[in-house]
Amino acid sequence: MRTVIDVEIWSDVVCPWCYIGKRRFERAVDAVADEIEVRAVYRPYQLDPTAAVGMTAPVFDTYAKKFGGPERAAQIIGHLTDVAVADGLEFHMDRALRANTLLAHRLLWLTEASGHQHAMKERLLQAYFHDGLDVGDPEVLADCAADIGLDRDRVREFLDSDDGVTEVRLMIEVARDAEITAVPTFVFAGAPEGQAWMVPGAQDTDVFVTVLRRLAARRVAAQAADDGVDG
Numbered sequence: 415m416r417t418v419i420d421v422e423i424w425s426d427v428v429c430p431w432c433y434i435g436k437r438r439f440e441r442a443v444d445a446v447a448d449e450i451e452v453r454a455v456y457r458p459y460q461l462d463p464t465a466a467v468g469m470t471a472p473v474f475d476t477y478a479k480k481f482g483g484p485e486r487a488a489q490i491i492g493h494l495t496d497v498a499v500a501d502g503l504e505f506h507m508d509r510a511l512r513a514n515t516l517l518a519h520r521l522l523w524l525t526e527a528s529g530h531q532h533a534m535k536e537r538l539l540q541a542y543f544h545d546g547l548d549v550g551d552p553e554v555l556a557d558c559a560a561d562i563g564l565d566r567d568r569v570r571e572f573l574d575s576d577d578g579v580t581e582v583r584l585m586i587e588v589a590r591d592a593e594i595t596a597v598p599t600f601v602f603a604g605a606p607e608g609q610a611w612m613v614p615g616a617q618d619t620d621v622f623v624t625v626l627r628r629l630a631a632r633r634v635a636a637q638a639a640d641d642g643v644d645g
Contacts, residue, residue: 417630421454424589425598426461427518427538427549428473430494430505435598435616436539437501442622450630455526456535458519458582459589459597465514470548473510498543505543513550520578521555521569523585533562602629 423439425432443452477487491507498505518538525534537558541547547554552573560566572578592601594612602611602625613625 416449416451417633418451418453419626419629419633420603421452422457422601422603423454423598424457424459424594424601426459427515427522427535428510428512428542429459429461429597430498430507430543431616432598433503433539433543434498434501435600436535437503438616438619439600439622441619442626445619445623446626446630450626452626454532456522456531457589458522458585459594459599460515460519460586461597462512462514463516463586465512465550467514467516467550470511470513470550473507473512476512503543506546507543509546510542511546511548513548515549516579516582517552517555517573518549519582519586521559521573523578523582524569524572525559525564528564530562530564534559534564537562600625602626604629604633 423436425435439454443454446452474484474487474491477490478484481487481490495505495507522531522534522538525531538549538555541554541558542549547558549555549558552570555573556566556570559569589599592612594614596614598614598616600613600617600622602613604610611625611629613621
């Protein structure tokens, strides 16, 4: 019987390292699939919660303002693009549009219950980093949902409502209370010591494999000890 490990992944859909980390983690999950069942769920985090709703700006301009000018922005984007290629991703950050991501996180919240969250997360990341789409636009989000087989009209109706707003905002506060200050952050539940293991950053695949196997081994050992006591 495979050991089951639950993982909460705190990330944003406009975070390049979140996309890179997603790929690396997925490879780790594949590598341990015969021995460990990983049940991962995405949790919301906003890199820029103050971004104006309904407005966009070229990400290049945002980077230039944040990191000290166009030359530095070009260097950072070039580096991110090269790293992404090495992980099998194709970034086009020259056309990426910075946007408020609360609506996107509400859509991810909606799709968690239906089992479509991972496909939705992938489509939203692709929309931002590859397609240059406005991931803060409800029409774009409804189209993305339709791309993975969801009912576009129902998704559009959901986005027009207040459903999920309170829940998503509460989860963002949970991240703050847990002192998650950067993304991606991977929180592995069920450590025998009674505390979750928190792994920040887009770690190499081997790191994720080591964490998963180490946690699984500790849980097996703890269970064996409990069985011995009960016996």
